[in-house]
Amino acid sequence: MKLDIFEKLEILSDAAKYDASCSSSGSNRKNTANGLGNGHFSGICHSWGADGRCISLLKILFTNACIYDCKYCINRRNNNVRRATFTPREVADLTINFYKRNYIEGLFLSSAVIKAPDYTMELLIQTTKILREEYSFNGYIHCKTIPGCSKDLIDELGKLVDRMSINIELPSSNSLKLLAPQKEKTDILSPMTYVSKNIKLNKLDKNKYKENFVPAGQTTQLIIGATPESDLKILKLSESLYNKFNLKRVYYSAYISINNDKNLPSLASPPLLRENRLYQADWLLRYYGFTANELLNETHPNFNTILDPKCDWALRNLDKFPIEVNKADYSTLLKIPGIGILSAKKIIRARRNGLLDFIALKKLGISLKRAKYFITCKGKYFEKVYKFNENFIETNLVYQERNSLLNTDFKQLSLFDKLQPTKEDKIKCLTGNL
Amino acid sequence: MSNWKLINKTYIYDGTFDGLLTIVFDSYLNKTLPQKIVSSNNYINNFLDNTFLIKTDYEKSKKTFDNIVMNICKDALYNTYYAFLSNDKEKEINILKYLCNGFDIGSEINNKITISYVFKVINLRRKALSECHKLKGLLRFKEIYNNLCYSTIHPDNNILEPLGKHFINRMPKMQFIIHDKNRDLCFIYNSKEYRIIESTNIKIPSVSSDEIAYQELWKLFFNTISIRERTNLKCQMQFMPKKYWKDLIEEP
Numbered sequence: 221m222k223l224d225i226f227e228k229l230e231i232l233s234d235a236a237k238y239d240a241s242c243s244s245s246g247s248n249r250k251n252t253a254n255g256l257g258n259g260h261f262s263g264i265c266h267s268w269g270a271d272g273r274c275i276s277l278l279k280i281l282f283t284n285a286c287i288y289d290c291k292y293c294i295n296r297r298n299n300n301v302r303r304a305t306f307t308p309r310e311v312a313d314l315t316i317n318f319y320k321r322n323y324i325e326g327l328f329l330s331s332a333v334i335k336a337p338d339y340t341m342e343l344l345i346q347t348t349k350i351l352r353e354e355y356s357f358n359g360y361i362h363c364k365t366i367p368g369c370s371k372d373l374i375d376e377l378g379k380l381v382d383r384m385s386i387n388i389e390l391p392s393s394n395s396l397k398l399l400a401p402q403k404e405k406t407d408i409l410s411p412m413t414y415v416s417k418n419i420k421l422n423k424l425d426k427n428k429y430k431e432n433f434v435p436a437g438q439t440t441q442l443i444i445g446a447t448p449e450s451d452l453k454i455l456k457l458s459e460s461l462y463n464k465f466n467l468k469r470v471y472y473s474a475y476i477s478i479n480n481d482k483n484l485p486s487l488a489s490p491p492l493l494r495e496n497r498l499y500q501a502d503w504l505l506r507y508y509g510f511t512a513n514e515l516l517n518e519t520h521p522n523f524n525t526i527l528d529p530k531c532d533w534a535l536r537n538l539d540k541f542p543i544e545v546n547k548a549d550y551s552t553l554l555k556i557p558g559i560g561i562l563s564a565k566k567i568i569r570a571r572r573n574g575l576l577d578f579i580a581l582k583k584l585g586i587s588l589k590r591a592k593y594f595i596t597c598k599g600k601y602f603e604k605v606y607k608f609n610e611n612f613i614e615t616n617l618v619y620q621e622r623n624s625l626l627n628t629d630f631k632q633l634s635l636f637d638k639l640q641p642t643k644e645d646k647i648k649c650l651t652g653n654l
Numbered sequence: 655m656s657n658w659k660l661i662n663k664t665y666i667y668d669g670t671f672d673g674l675l676t677i678v679f680d681s682y683l684n685k686t687l688p689q690k691i692v693s694s695n696n697y698i699n700n701f702l703d704n705t706f707l708i709k710t711d712y713e714k715s716k717k718t719f720d721n722i723v724m725n726i727c728k729d730a731l732y733n734t735y736y737a738f739l740s741n742d743k744e745k746e747i748n749i750l751k752y753l754c755n756g757f758d759i760g761s762e763i764n765n766k767i768t769i770s771y772v773f774k775v776i777n778l779r780r781k782a783l784s785e786c787h788k789l790k791g792l793l794r795f796k797e798i799y800n801n802l803c804y805s806t807i808h809p810d811n812n813i814l815e816p817l818g819k820h821f822i823n824r825m826p827k828m829q830f831i832i833h834d835k836n837r838d839l840c841f842i843y844n845s846k847e848y849r850i851i852e853s854t855n856i857k858i859p860s861v862s863s864d865e866i867a868y869q870e871l872w873k874l875f876f877n878t879i880s881i882r883e884r885t886n887l888k889c890q891m892q893f894m895p896k897k898y899w900k901d902l903i904e905e906p
Contacts, residue, residue: 229871234878251823258824265893266791267904269880272889276791279879314871320803320825321795323872323903476883490883569765580768585777 229314231304235284235295236330239387239441240471244276244325244360246436247382257319257326257359259382259436264325277328277362278318282306282343286332290400291481292389292446295332299479305334308347316355326360326382327351337368345373348380360436367407371414378418383436383468386412388461391454395447398483412438416465437468444498445491446475446484450521455501455512462505472498497523504529507561508554526621527614531557534594535617538610541594542601546575558590578602589620655755658685667708667746669693671738674746675715677708678753691746722753727761737778740811748774786813790820792894794903795830796858797865803830804858806901814841818848831856869903876904 245263265274283305284295294301315327329347334340344363351357363377365386378384386408390396393405415438422433440461442454458470474490501523504510508530515529516522524532534541534557543556545567553564563586570576570584577597581588592602593613601608665688667673677691688706697705722731734753737745748771755772756763767773795803807817814834818841821830832841833853840853890906899906 226871226874230874230878233875237879237881251826254827256825256827260790264787264791267876267902268890268893268906269876270887270890270906271880271882271884272886272893273880273884274893275876275879278875317868318872320828321797321868321872321903322791322793322805322821325791474884476881492884566767570767573766573768576768583770583773584767 225310225314228304228306228310229280231302232281232284232306233279235301235332236279236281236328238294238473238476239279239328239330240273240473241362241385241439241441241469242274242276242279242328243469244362246468247360249358249360249382249432249435251358252356255356255358256316257357259358259360260325266322266324276325277360278315278324278326279328280306280311280330282311282329282331282340282347283334284332285334287335288333288400288402290389290403291479291483292399292443292475294478296479308343308350311347312350312355312357315351315359316357319357319359326362328362330364331366333366337366338370338373341366341369341373341377345377345380348377352380362436365411365415367403367411369411371411374411374414375418378415378433379431381434383439384415384434385439385441386415387441388457389441389443390447391442391449391457392447395449399446399481412440412465416467420466438465439467439469439471441471441473443475444472444495445487450516451494451498451501451523452512452516452518452521454498455505455516458498458502459505459512470502472502493525494523497529501529509551510555526618528557530555531590531617535610535614538608538613542596542608543594544596544599545581546571546598556591556594558587558594563587590617593617655751655758658687658754661686661688662704663688663706664690664692664703665706665708666692666694666697668710669695670710671735672712672715673708673710674738674749675718676711677746678750679711679714679718680708681750682754682757687750688747691750693746696743718753721757725760726753726756726763729764730756730761733764733775733779736782736816737775739813739816740778740782742774742778742781744774745778747771748778782811782813783816785809785811786816786820788898789813789817792898792902793817793821793832794901796861796869798859798861801828803828804833805830806833806835808836808897808901809834810836810897812837812839814839814850817841818843818850822848873904 243263245261247259248261249259251258263276265276267275269275284301285303285305286295286297289297311327311329315324318324319326329344331340331344334343344366348361348363351361361381362383362385363381365374365377365384367386388408390399396403396405415434418433419437442457444454461467461470472495474492474495475487476490477484477487480486501515504515505512510533515533523529527535534555540555543552545553550564550568553559553567554561566584566586567576570580575598578588581597588602593605593616595602665677667677681687690703719731722734730753734749737749751771752763752775763772764776767776789807789809793805793807795805797803812834814832818832821832822843827845829845830843833856834840838853840851840856842849842851894906
């Protein structure tokens with residue numbers, strides 16, 4: 221084996237690491253008789269890196285030799301970094317050999333723009349063609365759409381891959397002008413519109429379109445903290461992306477200061493807590509029936525640093541509580557802080573066989589840590605919840621969060637400390653899974 | 655099931671799924687519940703126990719098997735099978751109670767999760783399946799020579815069969831061995847059929863130079879892909895408990 225493949229892999233995986241997306245879910249592509257690999261609908265994580273993010277795909281750039289000069293990006297043209305470019309064959313061989321050894325679930329191929337958008341796109345297509353046609357590889361492939369490429373190429377790539385994504389990165393057109401002056405908003409949004417339209421058409425008319433088109437859907441990524449947008453603005457953008465473009469996921473990536481530029485903030489550490497709050501809210505949008513305007517508004521444009529978005533919402537809407545667990549329907553149960561999809565389903569199943577009390581809930585393995593302040597069982601409050609008002613509940617919730625914080629860090633809190641992220645903020649279970 | 659007779663006996667069976675289903679058949683017929691059910695290879699003799707040896711009867715187990723699907727539901731069969739694969743010490747007695755009550759009331763049994771043995775059986779299934787899912791990701795094959803792969807695992811639950819089948823679907827043209835070192839069982843697939851055998855000191859020849867190069871490439875990738883500014887070893891450990899580390903190629 222040639223030695224320089226080591227160097228290329230080092231450079232091009234290092235350059236790809238800032239992309240948050242890593243999931244291998246959403247596709248159940250079947251294996252062919254002589255083929256290698258299949259899709260797993262819920263995705264499989266194969267390892268976890270030192271940053272706690274899951275590794276499920278071989279995440280690499282095809283090249284990092286970019287013609288653009290986006291200020292936030294490590295691969296911008298004016299940066300003095302080592303440059304490398306794979307050949308389509310090298311990427312395909314690496315993927316197959318990693319896959320056979322069960323290191324990965326598939327390939328996540330992204331790229332800097334080399335020469336021109338269409339030229340780059342053609343290289344990505346060549347690579348996936350070798351994998352799908354020559355090696356009969358049926359594992360997961362996630363490819364980036366290159367901003368500004370032509371529609372024919374999107375058509376071609378879409379038939380080969382499971383998932384496509386195009387990163388918006390900056391959440392407003394002002395920020396885009398400021399930090400990525402060579403990219404136009406339409407360069408990003410028009411391929412996204414085109415892909416989502418085609419996915420819809422393909423699903424509607426299975427007879428006309430024999431091949432699947434991007435079966436695992438489309439995703440995008442937003443950078444958090446490089447520009448001054450509020451959480452409300454970002455969440456509203458995500459909401460409209462889900463509604464208008466039918467995206468599968470919006471990823472949020474806490475900005476890490478890698479370049480120095482007068483237009484960029486210099487942050488001591490990436491805003492991980494803010495990123496986590498956005499992920500929590502994102503889940504609430506997609507699975508819990510919340511809207512962005514319910515969670516945040518002009519008077520509260522940013523998320524609470526101590527309480528998670530659902531608790532925060534519940535405290536501001538105490539008139540909707542307490543909820544009687546034996547009577548509330550599924551969508552109402554989901555609005556209780558601390559009750560997730562699994563717990564809500566468990567409650568619904570269990571209460572068919574008689575009324576539930578707090579002991580029964582505990583037996584079912586439902587966490588009452590937060591929920592106890594917001595529910596009644598058979599008309600009764602939890603025994604230690606003797607007051608039902610905002611002050612009492614908020615004090616207790618904040619106290620709980622701070623308590624768990626003390627346990628994890630083993631250090632005294634001082635009045636002058638900035639609030640630290642809570643225990644569960646540190647467990648970044650949301651990134652990359654599901 | 656409330657009027658069933660509790661008998662002061664410890665059943666000892668051969669540790670197979672068929673053996674357990676035989677017990678279920680007999681117990682349901684006689685309406686008796688034993689005190690304990692233990693697999694013969696786990697049993698430590700205790701002079702207070704009133705032991706009773708169960709002989710596996712394939713006809714009885716086949717009947718029970720069919721009856722679970724017909725009179726309870728398919729999901730109950732999966733609950734039973736995966737709970738059986740788990741390494742819980744009291745799984746047998748819980749499965750017995752779960753099935754016998756299930757025969758009485760049908761598929762409604764799966765909703766009665768407030769009954770402790772139903773909850774336990776469903777939980778054991780979830781435990782076994784979640785470990786199986788985790789190992790689908792964490793298992794690492796080493797290529798010994800062209801298209802023959804070998805892998806070792808140390809799972810808590812006996813999940814060799816569902817795990818092996820996953821890889822058959824995925825790589826039907828490959829040949830592979832998955833070696834469960836905790837139980838000394840081997841899942842062997844020769845690109846046509848599979849078999850699970852008790853291993854007798856499998857000797858693995860040293861791997862090829864290509865294999866070592868790919869292992870090095872993987873380690874390189876593993877180390878470069880994480881972001882230094884976001885280091886969070888606690889979170890990594892939570893997803894990838896240390897007990898699985900010894901079978902990995904990478905060094906977390």
